[in-house]
Amino acid sequence: LKLTILGTGSATPSLIRHPSAQILSHENSIYLIDCGEGTQLQLLKHGIKISKLKYIFISHLHGDHYFGLIGLISSLNLARRRESLTVFGPKGLDEILTIQLKYSDTQLHFKLDFVSIDTNTTNSILETSTLKVTTIPLKHRIPCSGFLFETKRAVRNIIKSKIPIGISHLEIIQLKNGEDVYFSDGKIKYKMKQMTFIKHDIQKYAYCSDTIYDEKIIEQIRNVDLLYHEATFKNDLVERAHTTYHSTAEQAAIIAQKAEVTKLLIGHFSSRYHDLSENLQEALPFFNNTEIALEGNEYEI
Amino acid sequence: LKLTILGTGSATPSLIRHPSAQILSHENSIYLIDCGEGTQLQLLKHGIKISKLKYIFISHLHGDHYFGLIGLISSLNLARRRESLTVFGPKGLDEILTIQLKYSDTQLHFKLDFVSIDTNTTNSILETSTLKVTTIPLKHRIPCSGFLFETKRAVRNIIKSKIPIGISHLEIIQLKNGEDVYFSDGKIKYKMKQMTFIKHDIQKYAYCSDTIYDEKIIEQIRNVDLLYHEATFKNDLVERAHTTYHSTAEQAAIIAQKAEVTKLLIGHFSSRYHDLSENLQEALPFFNNTEIALEGNEYEI
Numbered sequence: 001l002k003l004t005i006l007g008t009g010s011a012t013p014s015l016i017r018h019p020s021a022q023i024l025s026h027e028n029s030i031y032l033i034d035c036g037e038g039t040q041l042q043l044l045k046h047g048i049k050i051s052k053l054k055y056i057f058i059s060h061l062h063g064d065h066y067f068g069l070i071g072l073i074s075s076l077n078l079a080r081r082r083e084s085l086t087v088f089g090p091k092g093l094d095e096i097l098t099i100q101l102k103y104s105d106t107q108l109h110f111k112l113d114f115v116s117i118d119t120n121t122t123n124s125i126l127e128t129s130t131l132k133v134t135t136i137p138l139k140h141r142i143p144c145s146g147f148l149f150e151t152k153r154a155v156r157n158i159i160k161s162k163i164p165i166g167i168s169h170l171e172i173i174q175l176k177n178g179e180d181v182y183f184s185d186g187k188i189k190y191k192m193k194q195m196t197f198i199k200h201d202i203q204k205y206a207y208c209s210d211t212i213y214d215e216k217i218i219e220q221i222r223n224v225d226l227l228y229h230e231a232t233f234k235n236d237l238v239e240r241a242h243t244t245y246h247s248t249a250e251q252a253a254i255i256a257q258k259a260e261v262t263k264l265l266i267g268h269f270s271s272r273y274h275d276l277s278e279n280l281q282e283a284l285p286f287f288n289n290t291e292i293a294l295e296g297n298e299y300e301i
Numbered sequence: 302l303k304l305t306i307l308g309t310g311s312a313t314p315s316l317i318r319h320p321s322a323q324i325l326s327h328e329n330s331i332y333l334i335d336c337g338e339g340t341q342l343q344l345l346k347h348g349i350k351i352s353k354l355k356y357i358f359i360s361h362l363h364g365d366h367y368f369g370l371i372g373l374i375s376s377l378n379l380a381r382r383r384e385s386l387t388v389f390g391p392k393g394l395d396e397i398l399t400i401q402l403k404y405s406d407t408q409l410h411f412k413l414d415f416v417s418i419d420t421n422t423t424n425s426i427l428e429t430s431t432l433k434v435t436t437i438p439l440k441h442r443i444p445c446s447g448f449l450f451e452t453k454r455a456v457r458n459i460i461k462s463k464i465p466i467g468i469s470h471l472e473i474i475q476l477k478n479g480e481d482v483y484f485s486d487g488k489i490k491y492k493m494k495q496m497t498f499i500k501h502d503i504q505k506y507a508y509c510s511d512t513i514y515d516e517k518i519i520e521q522i523r524n525v526d527l528l529y530h531e532a533t534f535k536n537d538l539v540e541r542a543h544t545t546y547h548s549t550a551e552q553a554a555i556i557a558q559k560a561e562v563t564k565l566l567i568g569h570f571s572s573r574y575h576d577l578s579e580n581l582q583e584a585l586p587f588f589n590n591t592e593i594a595l596e597g598n599e600y601e602i
Contacts (some may be wrong), residue, residue, distance in 0.1 A: 013341045013376050037372045038339045040314045060405040062486035063375045067368075071338045074364045075314050098402060103362040103393035105443050142406050 001026050001151060001203045001301035003226065005019060006042040007034075008267040008293045010232050010246075011064045018042055018295060019064035020209060022228070024149055032056045032072075035206050040075050046296055050076060051083075055126060057133070058089030059209060060119070060144035066093065070100050077108050083295060084111035088125055088133075090143045091116045119143035122220060127152075136220055138211035140245045141244035146208040153178055156196040164190075164276050203301050206229060206261075209268050212242065213251040218259045227256055228301045229294065230267035234279055249279045253286035267293035302327050302452060302504045304527065307343040308335075308440035309568040309594045311533050311547075312365045319343055319596060320365035321510060321569060323529070328431050333357045333373075334448060334508050340369035341376050347597055350593045351377060351550050352384075355515045357426060358434070359390030360510060361420070361445035371401045372463055385412035389426055389434075392417045420444040423521060428453075437521055439512035441546045447509040449521060454479050457497040465491070489492065504602050507562075510569045513543065514552040527602045528557050530592065532567035535580055550580040554587035568594035 002025045019036025023043075029050045032039075043050055047299040048085070048292060050072070058066045062253030076085065087093065094114040101108065112197070117135055120143075126133040136146030156176050163172075169188065171181045181190040209230035221227055232246035241248050247255075249266055256264035264287050266279065273279060276292045283290040291299075303326040310318030320337025324344075331353045332342075344351055351373070359367045367390070377386065378597040387393065390459040395415040402409065418426060418436055427434040430453070437447030457477050464473075472482045472491065499595075507522040510531040522528055530553035534542040544551050548556075550567055557565035565588050567580065572578060577593045592600075 011375070012379055013345060014373070015342065015345055037369065038342065041316065041339065044314060044316055061401075063372055063401070063405060067372045067375075068338065070369045071314070071364055074312070074368075078313055096397075096400055096404065099393075099397055100362075100364070103397065103443075104364060142404075146465075155412075242302075 001149065001205055001225075002229075003060045003205060003265075003299040003301060004046065004048065004134055005265075005267070005293045005295050005297050005299070006039060006046065007036050008269055008295055009036075009064070010270050011062065011267050012271040014271040015125060016274060017271070019067070019270060020059075021068065022207070023048055024205060026151065028052070029131075032150070034059055034065045034209070035067075035069040035072060036064045037067040037071075040072045042295075047169035051081065054074070054083070054085060055086065055133075056087045056089075057207075058087065058093060058145050058218065059138070059146060059207070060140060060142055061090055061096075062142065062210070063094055065226040066209075069093075069277075070097060073097065073108075073112065074099075074104070074106065076108075077106060077110070077250055081110045084113060086126075088115045088117050090119055090145070095268060101219060117145050118151070119145040127294050136206065136208060136217055138208060138217070139214045140210045140212065144210060146206060146211070146217070148224070149205045149207075151200075151203045154202055155200040156192070158196055159197045162195045177179045204301050205252045209257075210246060212245040212248050213255070215255070215258065218255065221255075221261065223260055223262075226265065226299060227259065227261040227263070227299060228265045228267060229255055230268035232268050234273070237270075249283040253290055256287040256290065262289065264290040265293040265299065302450065302506055303565075304506060304529075304600040304602060305349065306346065306566075306568070306596050306598055306600070307340060308337050309570055309596055310337075310365070310592075311569050311571050313355070313572040315572040316461040317366075317575060318570060318572070320368070321360075323508070324349055324367065325506060327452065328430075329353065330355060330429070332450070335360055335366045335394065335510070336370040336373060337365045338368040338372075341373045344373075345543045347457040352380070352382065355384070355386060356434075357386065357388045357390075358448050358508075359388065359394060360439070360508070361441060361443055362393055362570060363443065363511070366511075370394075374402075374409075374413065375405070377412070378407060381398065382411045385414060387416060387427075389416045389418050391420055391446070395583060399401055406534065418446050420446040420555065425493075435521075437507065437509060437518055439509060439518070441511045441513065445511060446508060447512070447524070450506045450508075451505045452501075454501055455499045457493070458500045459497055463496045465588040486503060490500045500570065506602050510549060513546040514548050514556070516556070516559065519556060522556075522560045522562065524561055524563075526563045527600060528560065528562040528564070529566045529568060530556055532570035532580060532584065533569050533571050535574070536583055538571075545582075550584040551587060554584035554591055557588040557591065563590065566594040567591060
């Protein structure tokens with residue numbers, strides 16, 4: 001799993017940060033999480049091939065998280081995409097997209113599937129051969145959902161010194177997939193545990209933006225390898241964070257600490273903050289492995 | 302009248318040009334014409350104060366001409382705007398805006414007036430104390446309208462050597478507004494024509510994007526000081542221009558020549574063209590006073 005940050009700003013437009021958007025990459029597929037205005041330019045700028053995009057996840061219907069979606073869909077269509085695209089998002093998003101396609105008289109050349117998510121409960125919304133995605137109910141001013149991404153199995157590599165002469169390509173794949181190999185009579189031929197080592201364990205990434213400080217999410221994100229948690233404000237505006245259903249950097253770090261995650265990325269910064277070093281300083285005492293999410297940066301999970 | 306170009310691109314997103322948007326400035330008011338995705342960032346980048354914006358004109362409902370509008374309206378609201386805002390655009394735009402405001406649970410702090418324009422006929426849609434705006438029916442794939450902006454009167458300055466002692470501020474304003482000044486008994490006190498000179502005559506700006514080559518617009522734009530005409534393609538794609546209801550640089554120049562305008566700006570370039578010098582070369586033989594519209598440039602009309 002690899003995360004590329006495209007936008008770390010919040011609602012007020014800014015020349016120093018773009019609105020929320022990020023790309024999760026896994027085994028030759030990419031997943032787009034949120035899509036603020038201008039996301040398609042950010043994708044272009046960072047050389048991300050949108051043709052590989054199959055799934056889009058929209059957390060909620062505040063503009064800084066989805067106003068770029070209709071533009072991206074229109075551009076995919078202009079680029080003559082044929083492969084289907086699935087958008088997960090709160091109820092209402094399909095209506096918004098449909099009406100805009102109607103008035104521009106746009107006939108899509110690809111199938112656009114919309115999956116409405118229930119933002120009140122935890123639901124498994126996607127399971128591919130390699131990845132599963134679950135919603136994380138978040139508390140915000142309008143229905144809002146985070147997303148938990150988990151790889152389905154550890155990535156195993158063969159221990160080279162143990163490769164026997166005559167092993168077939170198919171048998172190697174079986175072993176890498178975590179399966180033992182049997183003779184046709186049912187006797188064991190190669191033991192997976194003896195011949196492979198775990199290169200990457202199961203990986204977990206949790207995306208939590210936008211949300212008030214809410215300990216209810218902790219159990220679900222416990223021990224994730226990477227947590228992205230919004231940190232719109234600093235402590236001077238903790239009251240404002242509360243009334244607007246946002247979090248501070250310190251609150252994000254407390255959640256990370258309590259959930260015993262490996263690493264925390266904070267983002268969704270108010271446009272009032274230019275230098276973000278103080279934001280980071282407020283988080284570090286509570287969770288030391290915290291970083292500021294930087295646009296264009298890639299984070300290996 | 303002063304025109305600031307914010308975007309000269311067309312539908313396919315590009316890192317070298319932004320989608321359509323421009324600002325017309327006149328006597329401390331600004332008018333926004335089209336509003337492609339990212340226009341609010343272009344406004345920020347070019348230091349244009351959106352608080353002065355009262356009227357927005359949307360030519361048609363292809364995304365590269367309006368996908369930035371909902372973001373701009375949301376940002377005006379976040380900035381606690383109180384003054385009313387009027388949006389002129391084709392039928393459907395109000396529905397699109399309303400549904401997006403509904404799902405984000407946005408209560409506007411200002412009055413948003415939407416005026417639906419009839420794109421089939423020429424209509425006077427706005428008349429302020431200083432400016433009038435008329436629609437120009439354009440032929441495109443969906444309902445589309447250009448806009449003709451005309452200042453209502455010449456701008457007069459006082460001839461300094463003729464300022465009499467004792468003239469009041471109000472009398473100077475009357476003279477500048479093109480009115481004679483009378484005594485209370487009805488006798489003439491100051492003759493406007495003797496005491497002022499015309500600094501700027503009535504000024505006219507015509508915006509025509511997007512459109513197929515269409516001579517029907519010529520009468521309406523005859524003798525304008527500045528014509529912005531789309532020129533999506535070069536001559537090598539004249540057939541494509543025709544089938545997609547766009548124009549070539551040469552066709553834009555022929556319209557300018559036939560309409561005897563003072564100056565032509567061409568824009569709305571396909572993203573396939575990086576260097577635009579050939580586009581200009583195709584226009585110049587037909588209309589010599591042609592310029593490529595450049596983002597960030599200001600054009601005095």
